[in-house]
Amino acid sequence: xxxxxxxxxxxxxxxxxxxxxxxxxxxxxxxxxxxxxxxxxxxxxxxxxxxxxxxxxxxxxxxxxxxxxxxxxxxxxxxxxxxxxxxxxxxxxxxxxxxxxxxxxxxxxxxxxxxxxxxxxxxxxxxxxxxxxxxxxxxxxxxxxxxxxxxxxxxxxxxxxxxxxxxxxxxxxxxxxxxxxxxxxxxxxxxxxxxxxxxxxxxxxxxxxxxxxxxxxxxxxxxxxxxxxxxxxxxxxxxxxxxxxxxxxxxxxxxxxxxxxxxxxxxxxxxxxxxxxxxxxxxxxxxxxxxxxxxxxxxxxxxxxxxxx
Amino acid sequence: xxxxxxxxxxxxxxxxxxxxxxxxxxxxxxxxxxxxxxxxxxxxxxxxxxxxxxxxxxxxxxxxxxxxxxxxxxxxxxxxxxxxxxxxxxxxxxxxxxxxxxxxxxxxxxxxxxxxxxxxxxxxxxxxxxxxxxxxxxxxxxxxxxxxxxxxxxxxxxxxxxxxxxxxxxxxxxxxxxxxxxxxxxxxxxxxxxxxxxxxxxxxxxxxxxxxxxxxxxxxxxxxxxxxxxxxxxxxxxxxxxxxxxxxxxxxxxxxxxxxxxxxxxxxxxxxxxxxxxxxxxxxxxxxxxxxxxxxxxxxxxxxxxxxxxxxxxxxxxxxxxxxxxxxxxxxxxxxxx
Amino acid sequence: xxxxxxxxxxxxxxxxxxxxxxxxxxxxxxxxxxxxxxxxxxxxxxxxxxxxxxxxxxxxxxxxxxxxxxxxxxxxxxxxxxxxxxxxxxxxxxxxxxxxxxxxxxxxxxxxxxxxxxxxxxxxxxxxxxxxxxxxxxxxxxxxxxxxxxxxxxxxxxxxxxxxxxxxxxxxxxxxxxxxxxxxxxxxxxxxxxxxxxxxxxxxxxxxxxxxxxxxxxxxxxxxxxxxxxxxxxxxxxxxxxxxxxxxxxxxxxxxxxxxxxxxxxxxxxxxxxxxxxxxxxxxxxxxxxxxxxxxxxxxxxxxxxxxxxxxxxxxxxxxxxxxxxxxxxxx
Numbered sequence: 001x002x003x004x005x006x007x008x009x010x011x012x013x014x015x016x017x018x019x020x021x022x023x024x025x026x027x028x029x030x031x032x033x034x035x036x037x038x039x040x041x042x043x044x045x046x047x048x049x050x051x052x053x054x055x056x057x058x059x060x061x062x063x064x065x066x067x068x069x070x071x072x073x074x075x076x077x078x079x080x081x082x083x084x085x086x087x088x089x090x091x092x093x094x095x096x097x098x099x100x101x102x103x104x105x106x107x108x109x110x111x112x113x114x115x116x117x118x119x120x121x122x123x124x125x126x127x128x129x130x131x132x133x134x135x136x137x138x139x140x141x142x143x144x145x146x147x148x149x150x151x152x153x154x155x156x157x158x159x160x161x162x163x164x165x166x167x168x169x170x171x172x173x174x175x176x177x178x179x180x181x182x183x184x185x186x187x188x189x190x191x192x193x194x195x196x197x198x199x200x201x202x203x204x205x206x207x208x209x210x211x212x213x214x215x216x217x218x219x220x221x222x223x224x225x226x227x228x229x230x231x232x233x234x235x236x237x238x239x240x241x242x243x244x245x246x247x248x249x250x251x252x253x254x255x256x257x258x259x260x261x262x263x264x265x266x267x268x269x270x271x272x273x274x275x276x277x278x279x280x281x282x283x284x285x286x287x288x289x290x291x292x293x294x295x296x297x298x299x300x301x302x303x304x305x306x307x308x309x
Numbered sequence: 310x311x312x313x314x315x316x317x318x319x320x321x322x323x324x325x326x327x328x329x330x331x332x333x334x335x336x337x338x339x340x341x342x343x344x345x346x347x348x349x350x351x352x353x354x355x356x357x358x359x360x361x362x363x364x365x366x367x368x369x370x371x372x373x374x375x376x377x378x379x380x381x382x383x384x385x386x387x388x389x390x391x392x393x394x395x396x397x398x399x400x401x402x403x404x405x406x407x408x409x410x411x412x413x414x415x416x417x418x419x420x421x422x423x424x425x426x427x428x429x430x431x432x433x434x435x436x437x438x439x440x441x442x443x444x445x446x447x448x449x450x451x452x453x454x455x456x457x458x459x460x461x462x463x464x465x466x467x468x469x470x471x472x473x474x475x476x477x478x479x480x481x482x483x484x485x486x487x488x489x490x491x492x493x494x495x496x497x498x499x500x501x502x503x504x505x506x507x508x509x510x511x512x513x514x515x516x517x518x519x520x521x522x523x524x525x526x527x528x529x530x531x532x533x534x535x536x537x538x539x540x541x542x543x544x545x546x547x548x549x550x551x552x553x554x555x556x557x558x559x560x561x562x563x564x565x566x567x568x569x570x571x572x573x574x575x576x577x578x579x580x581x582x583x584x585x586x587x588x589x590x591x592x593x594x595x596x597x598x599x600x601x602x603x604x605x606x607x608x609x610x611x612x613x614x615x616x617x618x619x620x621x622x623x624x625x626x627x628x629x630x631x632x633x634x635x636x637x638x639x640x641x642x643x644x645x646x647x
Numbered sequence: 648x649x650x651x652x653x654x655x656x657x658x659x660x661x662x663x664x665x666x667x668x669x670x671x672x673x674x675x676x677x678x679x680x681x682x683x684x685x686x687x688x689x690x691x692x693x694x695x696x697x698x699x700x701x702x703x704x705x706x707x708x709x710x711x712x713x714x715x716x717x718x719x720x721x722x723x724x725x726x727x728x729x730x731x732x733x734x735x736x737x738x739x740x741x742x743x744x745x746x747x748x749x750x751x752x753x754x755x756x757x758x759x760x761x762x763x764x765x766x767x768x769x770x771x772x773x774x775x776x777x778x779x780x781x782x783x784x785x786x787x788x789x790x791x792x793x794x795x796x797x798x799x800x801x802x803x804x805x806x807x808x809x810x811x812x813x814x815x816x817x818x819x820x821x822x823x824x825x826x827x828x829x830x831x832x833x834x835x836x837x838x839x840x841x842x843x844x845x846x847x848x849x850x851x852x853x854x855x856x857x858x859x860x861x862x863x864x865x866x867x868x869x870x871x872x873x874x875x876x877x878x879x880x881x882x883x884x885x886x887x888x889x890x891x892x893x894x895x896x897x898x899x900x901x902x903x904x905x906x907x908x909x910x911x912x913x914x915x916x917x918x919x920x921x922x923x924x925x926x927x928x929x930x931x932x933x934x935x936x937x938x939x940x941x942x943x944x945x946x947x948x949x950x951x952x953x954x955x956x957x958x959x960x961x962x963x964x965x966x967x968x969x970x971x972x973x974x975x976x977x978x979x
Contacts (some may be wrong), residue, residue, distance in 0.1 A: 195763040204750035217767040353845035467934040497708035502916035527918030568850035570879035578849040
């Protein structure tokens with residue numbers, strides 16, 4: 001990082017050499033990022049749990065001999081065995097297959113909610129931060145939404161929309177948008193006051209450029225962390241809705257549904273509550289650990305310290 | 310120099326233990342302060358001047374900081390004192406004021422509360438006496454109608470006033486050593502002049518020793534009796550204040566003095582510059598630490614580190630060639646003018 | 648030397664490139680119910696001309712309105728009243744599209760080198776982007792120019808793809824200057840460009856700014872609280888107090904013959920880095936009054952050592968002493 005203020009003028013710039021320098025630098029920065037990523041214990045542990053769950057959701061249904069809807073009244077409420085790894089439920093359906101398919105549903109709902117809240121929340125938060133009229137409108141709506149307890153609001157929305165899987169995603173997304181919007185708005189407000197945004201204005205940059213090219217990259221980190229938590233919360237909310245009977249409609253499996261079915265036989269068939277419960281815990285735990293790790297990773301302070309090397 | 314000094318720092322070495330290995334922020338620091346004198350500690354950011362002050366007060370987190378050497382205050386070594394004893398010394402015997410008076414005052418308590426609390430922690434007086442003392446201190450620092458001011462909150466008064474309150478608070482226990490860390494950097498020049506006056510007056514009144522940490526050589530010239538110039542964790546020159554300005558020996562000190570724009574003389578001349586940037590503490594140059602930026606450096610400078618050598622009359626310098634450089638510069642000046 | 652002076656004379660006669668006339672900026676203070684209760688009178692009737700290739704310095708203490716003046720000219724905040732005439736057109740009446748074109752020609756350099764560069768962008772891209780906004784050149788030309796400007800301001804071009812946090816304060820300030828230069832401006836508004844830098848770095852940046860002024864034929868509006876720096880770089884100096892321009896003169900004239908008592912106090916309170924120089928100091932009493940309720944009459948009368956009865960009632964008007972030396976004081 002040595003530098004000489006006195007400069008010799010050379011009109012020609014070695015372009016080829018320059019491209020290689022650029023590639024070298026970008027490569028170094030990428031490997032540094034990967035190194036930091038892998039040296040963060042929470043990210044690695046949380047990420048591994050998630051990876052295992054995703055593999056389970058994909059591979060599980062393939063290796064299972066039964067379909068999740070196949071009724072076998074003769075073999076109902078059987079404990080875990082070599083034939084039925086997680087046992088069977090009160091209709092004799094294979095629980096392993098149901099939990100694996102449920103994983104697809106639950107993770108799918110969670111992922112969709114995380115994605116949708118991120119996109120919509122980002123939009124709402126950014127424009128609320130930059131335009132005061134929109135700020136008043138959006139934020140009052142958010143206040144109103146946040147005044148209700150999550151589950152109550154979700155149930156109300158489901159009641160209006162009707163019990164379909166897509167509606168579960170819509171309901172949970174509506175419930176969680178205000179959280180993301182508020183976080184994006186507050187970090188965008190901080191970025192908005194930074195001198196570099198002012199500098200872009202003096203250069204004649206449009207608000208569009210300032211918002212999307214200069215604010216988003218700097219306001220993204222807290223949002224990403226929040227969205228991983230929302231992923232986890234969405235899984236719980238979906239399970240709760242299904243448990244209450246207003247979520248994923250029977251007979252389709254979801255972790256919440258299976259728990260609901262198991263509720264009545266909780267004293268005789270422990271496996272019907274333990275297995276789906278275990279997976280919910282695993283998914284939420286994995287996501288929360290991952291989110292904590294991301295928060296440390298994306299924190300500019302820890303960033304600087306490692307870069308000093 | 311009869312008897313012992315008020316404060317004597319001997320070979321202080323402060324090491325920060327970080328994730329990336331250890332960083333020596335202050336390396337082989339020796340200095341002393343006597344009663345009634347102001348020692349200026351000058352240098353650019355990262356030179357270790359604030360770390361020195363924090364080491365004397367032992368304010369750094371001792372889990373990640375290692376001190377070596379001795380800090381003798383009135384004859385006892387502060388570094389070997391238990392933390393309990395240190396608490397008695399901080400604020401009572403050695404006081405410190407900071408650059409940012411706003412964040413150094415607690416916004417939820419009144420000014421009076423905060424000064425009284427300091428007094429009550431260290432002295433066995435009644436609350437009423439403490440309040441009288443607080444008013445007295447505020448008056449000493451030149452705050453008008455202090456009886457009313459002690460009921461106000463920090464945000465209700467201006468920056469200059471806050472710095473006065475900080476000084477009043479620091480001096481409320483009549484310490485014998487005051488460490489002022491860039492006390493006027495955040496203030497405007499007309500307010501700065503007021504504050505420097507206050508510090509000078511109180512120094513005489515209380516016969517304190519003062520360590521004035523600053524990057525502003527103008528402030529040094531105004532208030533200091535002796536100056537130590539620091540560069541990358543080391544003292545590179547130490548001298549009575551007049552010597553620094555009339556007869557500085559180290560090329561870094563000379564360069565600093567020449568590179569400041571003046572308010573008198575020819576202003577169309579280009580400013581002198583010290584080339585390059587201050588290296589990071591993670592990457593300390595071999596030999597003389599200033600060698601990579603020094604226009605007089607030779608092979609010896611780049612390989613062997615010079616020691617702080619006393620020339621005459623308390624003037625110390627850390628440079629291999631200080632005698633030669635003086636002559637060389639004279640020659641350059643002569644040829645330039647002729 | 649005489650040639651230099653002749654050049655300076657010639658400059659003075661050329662038409663001003665930017666004329667600021669009676670600039671006024673009030674910030675409204677609103678109550679929680681959206682009613683305007685009061686105004687912060689940040690800038691009040693400020694008038695000055697900026698000539699091509701010349702530097703005018705604005706000095707004053709914090710809150711005197713010097714930075715607001717600079718920001719208002721660029722319409723980073725909208726002015727309350729007044730005009731800023733650039734090449735015959737009033738900036739304050741331009742439509743956004745026309746203003747965008749003018750922004751290219753008037754650039755700003757900021758005080759804080761740490762927050763003035765986007766931390767997520769590589770420094771080369773930062774400079775390139777300013778050209779992209781104004782559609783200057785194609786990609787290859789833009790990169791080439793960005794590299795040239797980096798080198799010209801003292802950053803090695805192989806650092807093109809590094810991030811701002813990898814540079815020191817002084818280097819970042821150089822990058823900020825390069826970004827401003829990229830769009831071929833003719834005016835720079837410099838808002839405390841060297842205040843955050845160390846002494847040895849400060850002189851490097853000042854020298855760089857002086858070189859660039861000659862090379863790119865720039866006019867500077869140099870805003871600073873540091874009188875010694877302003878003296879070194881400016882041809883003209885305006886002294887501001889509580890939103891008012893209290894004195895304006897050529898640099899040498901102002902330092903040799905300050906007329907306003909505030910200027911005198913300001914000059915006398917600069918600590919001089921030399922123990923051989925001892926001066927009579929005028930220490931002002933008290934603090935700067937609040938800009939919400941500025942004192943009646945002359946705004947300086949609450950702290951002025953020479954205050955007379957008239958100062959409390961009447962606002963002083965500008966009087967000209969010699970060739971362009973303006974002062975607003977009853978005593979003169």
